[in-house]
Amino acid sequence: MKITDLAYEVKEGLTISFQAIRANKMRSVLTTLGIVIGIVSVTLMGTAIEGLNRAFNESVSKIGADVLYVQKFPWMFGGDDWWKYRNRKDLTLKQYREVKDQSTTIAAVTPVSGRRLTIKFSSRSSDGIIVIGANEQYILTTGATMDFGRFFSQAEANGGRPVVVLGYTVAENLFPSESPLGKNVKIGGVSFRVVGVLGKQGSFLGMDLDNRAVIPISQFMQRFANRWRGLDLHVKVADMKELENTKEELRGILRKARGVKPGDEDDFAINQQEMFIQTFNKIGVVVAGIGLFITALSLFVGAIGIMNIMFVSVSERTKEIGIRKAIGAKRSTILLQFLIESAALSLIGGIIGIIVSYPLSLLVDQILPTSMPVIVVLIAILISVIVGVVSGFLPANRASKMDPVEALRYE
Amino acid sequence: MQPVINIKNVKKTYIMGSVEVNALVDVSVQIHKNEYVAIMGPSGSGKSTLMNIIGCLDTPTSGLYEFNSVNVGEMNDNELAKIRNKKIGFVFQTFNLLARSDALHNVELPLVYAGMKRADRRAAALQALEHVSLSDRMHHKPNELSGGQRQRVAIARALVTNPSIILADEPTGNLDSKTGIEIMALFDELHRQGNSIILVTHEEDVARHAHRIIRLRDGLVESDHMVESRIVHEVTTATG
Numbered sequence: 001m002k003i004t005d006l007a008y009e010v011k012e013g014l015t016i017s018f019q020a021i022r023a024n025k026m027r028s029v030l031t032t033l034g035i036v037i038g039i040v041s042v043t044l045m046g047t048a049i050e051g052l053n054r055a056f057n058e059s060v061s062k063i064g065a066d067v068l069y070v071q072k073f074p075w076m077f078g079g080d081d082w083w084k085y086r087n088r089k090d091l092t093l094k095q096y097r098e099v100k101d102q103s104t105t106i107a108a109v110t111p112v113s114g115r116r117l118t119i120k121f122s123s124r125s126s127d128g129i130i131v132i133g134a135n136e137q138y139i140l141t142t143g144a145t146m147d148f149g150r151f152f153s154q155a156e157a158n159g160g161r162p163v164v165v166l167g168y169t170v171a172e173n174l175f176p177s178e179s180p181l182g183k184n185v186k187i188g189g190v191s192f193r194v195v196g197v198l199g200k201q202g203s204f205l206g207m208d209l210d211n212r213a214v215i216p217i218s219q220f221m222q223r224f225a226n227r228w229r230g231l232d233l234h235v236k237v238a239d240m241k242e243l244e245n246t247k248e249e250l251r252g253i254l255r256k257a258r259g260v261k262p263g264d265e266d267d268f269a270i271n272q273q274e275m276f277i278q279t280f281n282k283i284g285v286v287v288a289g290i291g292l293f294i295t296a297l298s299l300f301v302g303a304i305g306i307m308n309i310m311f312v313s314v315s316e317r318t319k320e321i322g323i324r325k326a327i328g329a330k331r332s333t334i335l336l337q338f339l340i341e342s343a344a345l346s347l348i349g350g351i352i353g354i355i356v357s358y359p360l361s362l363l364v365d366q367i368l369p370t371s372m373p374v375i376v377v378l379i380a381i382l383i384s385v386i387v388g389v390v391s392g393f394l395p396a397n398r399a400s401k402m403d404p405v406e407a408l409r410y411e
Numbered sequence: 412m413q414p415v416i417n418i419k420n421v422k423k424t425y426i427m428g429s430v431e432v433n434a435l436v437d438v439s440v441q442i443h444k445n446e447y448v449a450i451m452g453p454s455g456s457g458k459s460t461l462m463n464i465i466g467c468l469d470t471p472t473s474g475l476y477e478f479n480s481v482n483v484g485e486m487n488d489n490e491l492a493k494i495r496n497k498k499i500g501f502v503f504q505t506f507n508l509l510a511r512s513d514a515l516h517n518v519e520l521p522l523v524y525a526g527m528k529r530a531d532r533r534a535a536a537l538q539a540l541e542h543v544s545l546s547d548r549m550h551h552k553p554n555e556l557s558g559g560q561r562q563r564v565a566i567a568r569a570l571v572t573n574p575s576i577i578l579a580d581e582p583t584g585n586l587d588s589k590t591g592i593e594i595m596a597l598f599d600e601l602h603r604q605g606n607s608i609i610l611v612t613h614e615e616d617v618a619r620h621a622h623r624i625i626r627l628r629d630g631l632v633e634s635d636h637m638v639e640s641r642i643v644h645e646v647t648t649a650t651g
Contacts, residue, residue, distance in 0.1 A: 005526035012523050019511040323507045326468060327568065328496020328524040330489050404468045408507070 009333050013340035020313065020341055021348070031309040032349030034302025035387060039353025039380045040360065041298050045291035046376035047361045051368030052287065056280050058202065065273050066107075066240050067141050068247065070099075070233035070254065074269035076279050088267045089258065090230040093221065098257040099233060105246040108140035108236040111217050115224050119166075119213060120186040121174040129170055130212040131187055133220020134234075141234040147171070149181050149196025152216060156195075160218035164192035168210035171197040187213065190223055299383065302349065303391035310342045310395035321399050322407025335400035342392025343385050350384025413480050415575050415607055416442040416465060421474035423460050423630075434460035435471070436630035442576070442609065447602045449610040449618035452627035459580070461627065462611045466501060466578045467494045479575060496524050500569025504581035506561040508553040514540065514564045515549040521572050539567040543597065559590035566597060576607045583617055595620050 021028045069075075072088045096111040103109070114132045118125060132138070135158075139151040152163045164185060171180050171194075180194040192215060201209040237246045247270055254260075254268055314321070321334055329337075354377055361372040423435040435457045442448055452458040463469040464476060467483055470491075476483045478494060486494070495501075508517045518536040527535070540546045543563035553561050562582060569577050579598065583591035599620055602608050610621055618624050619638065626633040 004528075008523050008526055008529075012520075016511075023511060319507070320509060323509065324520070324524075325492065326466070326495060326501050326507070327521045328492055328572075330492040330524070332489075333492075333524060405463050408468070408503070 009336055010340065013337040014344065016337055017341035017344040020317075021345060024313075027309060028345060028348070031305050032302075032345060032352060034298070034305040035346050035349025035384055036302075036353040036356060038295065038299035038302045038387070039350045039384055040357045041291075041295040042380045042383060043354060043357035043372060043376050044360055044364065045288075045295055046379065047357070047364050047372050048368065049284070049288055049291065050373050050376070051364060052284060055368050056277075056284075066237045066243075067143075067272070068235040068237060068250065069271040070235060070250065071269055071271055072230055072267075075271045085269075091233060091268065092231065093217065095254060095257045096231070096233055099235070099250065099253050102253050103235075103246075103249055105238050105242055105249055106235050107238040108137035110134045110136075110138045110141055110234050112138065112232045112234050113217065113220055113225065113229055114212075115220075115229055117188045117224065119170060119174065121180075121183060124174050126170055126173050126211075128211070129167075131220070131224065132212055132214045133217040133224070134214055135217055137236075138214055138234070141236045144201060145199035147197040147199045148179075149194070152195055152214075157216045157218075160216050160222065162190065162192045162219060163195045163216065165196045165198060165214045166194055167198050167212040168200040169208060170211060170213055187215070188224060192219075299387055302346075303387045306342055306346055306388060307391040307394060309345070310338060310392050311398070313341070314338060314395045314399040317399075318402065318407050318410040321402050322404050322410065325402070325404035326408060331400040334402075335396045338396030338399050339389055339392050342396065343388035346384045346388025346391070347381070350381055353384070354380055412443060414441040414443045414477075415446075415479060416440065417475070417477040417480075418461075418465070419475040419477075421461075421464065421471040421476060423457075423464065423469070424472045433630050435464075437474075438627070438630070438632055440625060440632065440635070442607070444575075445602070445605055445607055447598075447608050447610075447620070447622045449612055449621035449624045450627065451612060451615075451618050451624055452633070453613065455629075456627040457630040458611050458613075458627050462578060462580055462609075465576075465609065466499055467491045492524075496521055497572055498575045500572065500574040500577040502562070502565050502569050502577065502579035502582045504584040506553070506558075506565045506585070508561060508564055508568075510553055513550045513552050514545060514556065514567075517553070517564055518567045518571050521568060525572060535571055536567075539571040540564070542570060543567045557590075558586050559593055562586060562590075562594050563597070566594075566601075570601070570606075576609060577601065578609050578611075580611045581613070582610065583612075583614070591617070 070091065072090065073085045091111075093111055096109070099106075100109050112132060112134050114130050116128050117131045118127050119129050119131075120126075136152055136154045136156070139146070147168060149165070151165055152161070155161075156163050164187065166174070166180060166185075174180065174185065175183070180197060183194050184191045185194060186192075198210070198212075198214075235246075235250065237243055250270060251266060255266065258267060260267055324334060324337075358372060418438060418440045421435055421438045422433070425432045425434055438457070438461060440461075450458050450461060460469070464471055467478065467486075470476075470484055470486075474484075478498065483491070483494070501507075509520070512520070515533075515536055518539050519532050522532040522535060537546060537549065540549050543566050545560060545563050545567065548556060548560060548564075553564070556564065566577075566582075569579075577598075582598070583594055586594060595617060598608055598610070608621075610617060612618050621638060623635070623637050625635045
């Protein structure tokens, strides 16, 4: 068949399809519903996965590649081990000082502990603020910047001065129209003087990083610590090329400080971003898998709907098929015509699906930093056409193989 | 001169359930260019089967069918479709127009399947519609046209490819007698202009327009004679 012939047949097929779809509006709309749901599922899933990746990448850059997190719990473990990790001894400030004094390969180290508390200023009050106890090097390990003011100094940290650095959101809520610098806020009933405000950091998997306040660790331990709240060490590596050496050095110092016998396993974990990435990727695969399954299922249901209605359409139009064959339509022509019709039906469903998904993707955007990627739209269109062609094949094949004499006799 | 249609000892057998039905027992017919032939016979005589075979909608069980000296019996589906498209113009009792397309597109359709360019298609379809005096109705859908007009559109569709033969199956069967006469006048004119026409009918009035009448009975040619000269030809299997 010549290319031009094919082009005419495709064009004719499109014309017929839209005539047929227009002639059966209600039926067509109901049929495309399955595809609409399938495509909404495809686009939202794509958007959500894109959003998860983006959120993750942003978060990862926030926690920094060169920071090690010394904690009781490793970031990856099986459910059975929970109690083992839970029962480990907490890290202590003494151990922090051992690390600080003995390590030669670290750029910064800070003890970190946190707790949700209420912060008040005059008549204003903010609930659920994560109050973090740390030393002056916290600003180095967290990668945060100062919006204004300053971070508390080493002297203030060592001296356990009642000073606080507020997160961006906290400062905004408590001091909507005045400078917080030098003001005294009440944290859990204790007065702290504001010395600075952290720069805006955004959110981390839906958690607002700006909704926090940092105070010297000794103040925290004295006022807010309790036995359920452990202590972490955040360690910034001096040279990423020496990462493994730094980890070894840390292990050595901590094993000694915590009295771990030679041959026993570590009773602490040194976590780093890489482990977070691995864990995340595992979750990502599961989420994508479930999403794919739901999507495939709804598309399958949609495809069956299209196949069903195409069989009806073919049988209703037996006479038309007979006429077309009598005046020279080949088998391939009839096949193509019905494939185009079924693809067009599915494509309409796909386009409606994309239109419906757009506002829904804005909802997803509230949870994850994302927008509907163009590639997802293109994939959705492609998928709907493929679904149409595949589900239209059997009915179209039946139409193409009709005997013209029989078909013409059909009333 | 080579006949357009050369049918020799054609037999057509259908299997209906477990019974074999001999629709055509042994039929031999030759039709030449510019002939005006009526095929007649009561129902069950095999005239529809013969028409389907002549029209390349069906193939014989045995025997020879040559169309323009080409053996149709050996053709595949695509080749048959091509012959129907380019060489045969069908006119049906029930018009068989596409309900959702306007007159112009109905007439154009065979040319779409023939792969003709859009502009050429348009021109040819318009000319064919003019030929049947319907160019002012080209954008009407079939349900906006009278029975006679619909049949004219169908005739225009049959003419548009400039076929070797026009095959009309009871073309006046669904029309009132006045319109029927108009349609038959149109066929007469088409014949005068050089077209070859085969009418399948059971109406003597319609058949009388033709110059030659082939009568079938029980799957056999009962008689084959010229109308004007009233000379009855004995048909033998030796013809051709």
